Amino acid sequence: MTAATLRNPMRVVSVRNLAAHKVRLILTVVSVLLGTAFVAGSFVFTDTLNRSFTKIFNSADRGIDSRVEARKSYDPGVPLSLVDQVRALPGVRAVQPVATASIVLIGKDGKRVSTGGAPSEGKIWTSAVDSVTTPPTFVTGTAPVAAGQVVINNGAAKKARLATGDHAKVVLPNAGVVDVTISGVYRTETETGGYVGVLFSRPQALQLLTDGSHLSALDVAAGNGVSEQTLTARIAQILPADLKAQTGDQVRKDDQQGIQTALSFVNYILLAFGFIALVVGTFIIYNTFSMIVAQRLRELALLRAVGADRKQIRRSVVLEAGIIGAIGSVAGLAGGVGLAFGLHALLDALNLGLPSGGLVISPRTVLVALLAGTGVTLLSAYAPARRAAKIPPVAAMREEFASASAGSLRRRTLIGSVVGGLGVLATVAGAASNKGGTAAGLIGLGLLAVGAGAMLLSPLLAGWVITPLGKLLGRPFGAVGELARTNAVRNPRRTAATSFALTLGLLLVSGVAVIGASMKSSINSLFDNNVSASYSLSSQADLGVPIRAAAAAGRVAGVGSMTELHDLAVQLDGGGGQSGTAVDGPLAPVLKVDVKRGAAAPGPGTMIVSDSTAKKSGWGVGSTHMLSTHNGRTITETVSGVYKDNQLLGPWMVTGEVYRALVPTNQWSDIVALIKAAPGTDEAALRAGLERVTDPYYVINVQNRSEFKGQLASQVNGLLGLVYGMLGLAIVIAVLGIINTLALSVVERRREIGMLRAVGMQRKQVRRTIYVESLLIATFGALLGLVLGVTYGSLFAATLLRSQGLDRLSIPWTQAVAFLVAAAVVGVLAALWPGVRAARTRPLEAIATS
Amino acid sequence: MTQVRTVSPAVASIVAARATEVVKLYGSGDTAVRALDHVSVELVRGEFTAIMGPSGSGKSTLMHCLAGLDAVTAGIVEIGDVELSGLSDKKMTALRRDRIGFVFQSFNLVPTLTALENITLPIAIAGRTPDQPWLDMVITTLGLSDRLHHRPSELSGGQQQRVAVGRALAGQPEIIFGDEPTGNLDSRSSGEVMGILRRSVDDLGQTVVIVTHDPKAASYADRVLFLADGRIVDELRAPTADAVLDRMKKLEG
Incomplete structure (x- = not known):
């Protein structure tokens, strides 16, 4: 030993203690690490996705100075006639018509090209003159000029093994299967993992993707010297009431907000993991420090005996916790980046259509991870540190000691009983309440209190x-x-x-x-x-069951009856939008409708509604209601029956005629078609028949009960x-x-x-x-x-x-x-x-x- | 490497433990410390032996080596007819469990078990049932009948050590080793514990070896061995406390 004195003896003791017990140090660090890693990982992952998607949307939205679209999503969109009117406005350089529909591309192997989670859509090919931005460049081939010609994106071409000049098939909701020739393969920087983009020539796109008279939007580019605001204001003046014009900035901002909302779900889940890990980690850290204090009792008492005051003892324990917390948080941050990387790679490997791009580590991520990790460690170690400070110096001389006093356990038990008791009360009150929301809230509160009580007890x-x-x-x-x-x-x-x-x-x-x-x-x-249906037809893609496929299935031998259900989103009585069910074919053979009053099925001019919808809106048998979508297109239906609520039936039902009257032809499809076998039919033969006629549509699942x-x-x-x-x-x-x-x-x-x-x-x-x-x-x-x-x-x-x-x-x-x-x-x-x-x-x- | 050398039955019946030319070195090379230097000793059945000597004389080391707690550097140690060197850990553990009893300086009871459970612990570990008449006799000898269901923390130091002696006796071992069994006790409790050990020799026919630095405790023995610098330098039969003290003074002085 040199003659030099220790400058900070308590710190030296703390640090040497940590160094002397490496296993203990590692285990505690790991428990801090796990929680922090999930917190950091969740931020890194969502930040990364956010940036990638933002990049994609910004690039997709590039060049847009103004966008015209319908105010309400259930409105049909922008009339075709408006294209020329907008183009005629002063300061307009280009008007790009937008029409998009879900499609399925069939690859060379005759199988549909799966996209994972990425979109698979059909769009309009726009020439350079009409494009708000530069049109995509071609890898091979040329633009589609005639019906039956399409260009596809490079990623999809590779996946489907299609090249320029090849013949392929595209499945659409109403049109069914369309034969096409690949006239070119284009490159796009907005391509996510499994994205499929099929661009049709304008006339065919209008026929296949729209109702023939409406586009989903118009993107407009301004000429030199015309600002976004000026352009948008000019366009707004000629628009009918159900359409709106937005500046390009607004469009980009909305898109970005959409991304964030979509990603927040992922973020919450990952943060929940982090939270659970940190909460569980808290117990381990607490336990470790309690034991460390107990084991070092004599040493700490000795420090007290030679003159360290309580504050110094407490600080030395807290310092140890701080060091462990800091090491754990930094390691957790690194682990989080690794986690985000791994998750990204995993989802990529599963072909879930994630955009690629470097990981984003924002200062916020670093800060939150470090604060969470270190904070939780310090918090968990505080009680043991206090206990350490209370050790009397005389304990250094004693042989044996009691690590926990019975008195404090008694207090803990008492508090636990009270908290747990309150929790039980809240739970009982919740269970007794018959209002769903209140009941769940009370039970949730009860769970929290009972959980805390259980921990204390x-x-x-x-x-x-x-x-x-x-x-x-x-x-x-x-x-x-x-x-x-x-x-x-x-x-x-x-x-x-x-x-x-x-x-x-x-x-x-x-x-x-x-x-x-x-x-x-x-x-x-x-x-x-x-x-009571024998078989169901549903779609593997989000374009539904093409109605031609369903019609073909209905003609298969052995089909007793077929019932087609359509999803119908409308404006009800001029108020908010609501989704209901439209039905073709008899309900009774396949679905049970528990009638409370009136009719069991909708008929011409009549609808049936669920009990809760009737109660909520004050409807009853005989009341009449307006269902509208297109501007002006409205159908009035009279309620003919009320049925008991049923998840399978939805809030209300109308006939297929209403569906066809309100929904654009190109969108017609079934969400599901239910088939009842005729009596005495061989099930296997019927199934084989159904599969045979639906196979050419590529996307249909035939399923038994x-x-x-x-x-x-x-x-x-x-x-x-x-x-x-x-x-x-x-x-x-x-x-x-x-x-x-x-x-x-x-x-x-x-x-x-x-x-x-x-x-x-x-x-x-x-x-x-x-x-x-x-x-x-x-x-x-x-x-x-x-x-x-x-x-x-x-x-x-x-x-x-x-x-x-x-x-x-x-x-x-x-x-x-x-x-x-x-x-x-x-x-x-x-x-x-x-x-x-x-x-x-x-x-x-x-x-x-x- | 589990050679077991058998000694002739006649000798085995008299000798409970034997050390022959035992050497124990701690460390190696220049820094090596010779704790035992060619020690040979025979501990006879039914005899109470005390090992004494100044600090660092090797008395504890000798006992640890005799009891199979520590391995010797050279020489032979036998318990009954079994030679210890070369025994596997498993066999050595079983030997300690079945043929040796221990009493430690600091009681070393299991705090979560009652006095009775502590006494029968080695028997329970071996998976055997205690010999009830023997156990009753041991408990009577200990004078703890009314404390059997108490935890160690509810017992005084003397009572705890009596429990420890009971634990050593319960399995009817061939030999009991005590490592400063009275080191942590006041003189009254010391007397009680030594009295019990004495009676276990006289009444129950046990063989007891203790290490102690207390002449009064040593005076309960039949034979006192004196160690200095790792060698047995003296021996005293039928000792009195004064005689022991005299020899000790000579050794230290």
């Missing part, structure tokens, strides 16, 4: 649950099981904090599993009770998959927590384990003791989470789904047991390394003093 519960559980599970292990059981309840506070990570994970997953199972079984029962039902229920699976992902994360963190806690308790019990080895405990037995202890802690946490999750999942399912007309409560018990077993296995796996470490304890360590 879990040291107490740990004792109650683990003792009988340990006697049961530990019995086959004899004395080892007994030791493990008593170790698991030795420090209830620690056991509680360790197991709560699993509790949270299982609470989440079992709750959603109950809701998911209830939704599925509700959908199934809804289907079984209300759908169970397949159709499965498709409906599969929507629920996406939700479940997401939540299982969250469980996975919570479990990873929980495992880290268990490893951390056990590794630290092994260190703490070194002498005791040494003694057990000295009096004859085999290494195998030492390991087993640790495994069983971990098994008990994990099972306790999982049980608590399961009980809460199943309870609240059921309550949410009961209140939320009832309001949605889904009323089957279904608890997946097999799954619940599987979750429990999984948690137990996880517990044992987490104990592997600490167990091996414990078994390495030498018997002489029992004798070593200090």
Whole structure:
């Protein structure tokens, strides 16, 4: 030792402490890292997508000085006649007609070109004269000049293996399948992953993509010296009331806002992962610091004895936390970038049509990640730091000490009982309420309070649950099981904090599993009770079932009856837009309509409405209503019947004639066509017949009852998959927590384990003791989470789904047991390394003093 | 490497543990410390032996080596008819469990188990059921009948150490080792614990070896071995506290 004095002794002690316990440091850092990584990753990922999409839209919107479009989305659009009127205005350089429709491109292999999530659309080819910006450049070939000629984008050409001069097919809603020749392949910088863009010559585009008289928009470019505002104001003057003109800036701004809204969902999900990871991480960090303080008790007391004051002790612990938090956050930030990169690569590999581009790491991402990681660590370490500061100097001289005072546990239990009790009250009030929204709100509040209460009470519960559980599970292990059981309840506070990570994970997953199972079984029962169709035709693409395909299917031998359903979006009674169902063919053979009053099906000039729609709008049998879309095109229908609410039927139903009167011809399609087999028909032959006539349309799924039902229920699976992902994360963190806690308790019990080895405990037995202890802690946490999750999942399912007309409560018990077993296995796996470490304890360590 | 050398039955029946030319080095090369320097000793069945010596004399090391807690550098250690060197950890552990009892200076009880559970712990670890009459006798000897269901934290130091002695006795070991068993006790509790060990030799026929630096504790033994600089330098039979103190003064002085 040199004669120099330490300039900052407390800091040196803190830093050397961290350096001396690397394993502890790493485990704690990792728990901070995981949470931070998800927070950072979510920002990086969405920022990146945001920038890429913005780039695409900016490029797509480039050159637009003004855009003319319909005010309401259900209006037909911009009349063709307006093109020449706008072009005639002073200061107009170019007018580019816009018409877009969903299409499906059929590749050389005769299969549809899948785009992942990217759009697949048909558009108008615009020559340089009419383009607001430079038209796309050609890789090969030339522009389409005649009907039957198209140009396609390079990406789609490669995927479909189509080249200039090739023949191909394009599927459209009403027109069905159109044969085309590729006249050229163009390059576009606005191309996302799987984007398909088929450009038709103007006359054919108008015929195929529009109703023949309306465009979806007009993009206008100004001549030299004319500002966007001036141009837009001039155009606005000649527009009818149902159209509007916007400046190019406004268009770009709206598009950007649209991107952000669309991405915010992704952002929320990823942030939810980050939040869960941080919350779960909090317990681990808290636990680690509590144990560090307990283990360093004598050292800290010694520092006190030699003159460090409480503040210095507290600061030294907080400093350690700060260092761990900072390291964890920086690592988490790096991890987040990696996560975003991986996610992007994964989605790209799955061909989900993501735009490419470098990752965006904004200062906000860095700041939020660092603050969240460090903040959570400091917050979690604060209570242990305070406890450390309270250590009396005399503890340095004492041989034994009690790590937690019973008094503080009593206070904790008291607060927990009160909070939990309030939560139960809120829950009961929620369950008793019959207003969907209020009920769910109260139950949610109850869940929060009960969760917090459970966390506070879990040291107490740990004792109650683990003792009988340990006697049961530990019995086959004899004395080892007994030791493990008593170790698991030795420090209830620690056991509680360790197991709560699993509790949270299982609470989440079992709750959603109950809701998911209830939704599925509700959908199934809804289907079984209300759908009697033998087969259904639906579309793989978002252009629906082409009506010609449905018509062909209707003529197949063995079809008893066919019922076509169309989606109809209209303005009702001059008010807001609403989507209902238009039906062709008889309802009764395929769908059950539970009539409350009047007719069971819409007829000429009549509509039927659901009970809740009738109540909400004050409609009744005999009331008349206006359905309008086109300016001027209005149809008046009289309500002839009211039916019990049914998810499959929608809020109201009209006949197919109304649909055809209101919807432009080019958009006619079925959302689904339901087929009832004629009595005595061979099902297999009918199916084969249906498939034969629909195959030429490429996009149609022929499904039998169970397949159709499965498709409906599969929507629920996406939700479940997401939540299982969250469980996975919570479990990873929980495992880290268990490893951390056990590794630290092994260190703490070194002498005791040494003694057990000295009096004859085999290494195998030492390991087993640790495994069983971990098994008990994990099972306790999982049980608590399961009980809460199943309870609240059921309550949410009961209140939320009832309001949605889904009323089957279904608890997946097999799954619940599987979750429990999984948690137990996880517990044992987490104990592997600490167990091996414990078994390495030498018997002489029992004798070593200090 | 699990050679077991068997000694002739006649000798085995008398000798509970034996060290032959035992050397124990700590560290290596120039910094090596010779803790035991060719020590040979026989511990006879049914005898109470105390090992004494100044700090650093090697008395604890000798006991650790005899008890199979530490490996020797050279020489042979036998417990009964089993030679310890070359035993696997598993066999060594089983040997400690089944044939040796321990009493530590700092009690070393499992805090979560009751006194009775601590006493029967090695038996339970071995997966056996205790020999009830023997256990009753041990408990009577300990004088702890009314404290059996208390946790260690509810017992005094003397009571805890009596539990530890009970744990050592419960498995009817061939030999009990005590590492400063009275080191953390006041004189009254010391007397009680040593009394129990003495009675276990006289009444139950146990073999006991303790390391101590307390002449009064050593006076309970039949035989006192004195160590200095890693060698046995003296031996005293039927010691009194004063006689032990005299020898110790000579050694240290």
